Amino acid sequence: EAITDRDRLKAPGLGPAEEMAAWLWDHHLAAVAADNPALEVWPWGPETGDFMHWRLIPLLGMPIGELWELDALAADCAEDGAYEFLLTSAPLNVPGGVGSPPNAMAIK
Structure with missing residues (x-):
């Protein structure tokens, strides 16, 4: 219910700064994913800068x-101590x- 009310929704996320995008690129990330409603910090507005x-x-x-x-992936990684996967x-x-x-699969 709270996720449909834009005024109540607050979530952590990536900042919109150009430096954040540069960090992701410089560290060779192929993609980014999160379990939040938005990858970026929310609420977003003109005062936070560009939209990531x-x-x-x-x-x-x-x-x-x-x-x-x-959650299931995090639990599996914690169980076997392997945090690297395709x-x-x-x-x-x-x-x-x-x-x-997403049609996602983590292959260890």
Whole structure:
């Protein structure tokens, strides 16, 4: 319920600064995903600067993921102590589509 009320929604996330996008690029991240409603800090507004989506997707070609369910993966990593894996996720093939549920798989 709270997620549908934009005035009540508050979430941590990446800052919109150019330096944050540069850090992600310089550290060779292929994509970024989070379990928050927005990858960026929310609420977002003109006072926070540019929207990180605008830097990551069109400028850097870096896919983003939001609202990922990461609890099971975190528990599995904690259980076996292995925190490295290949993560693959393919969007739905919908011409003109702008979003897709993740079809993600972590392979250890």
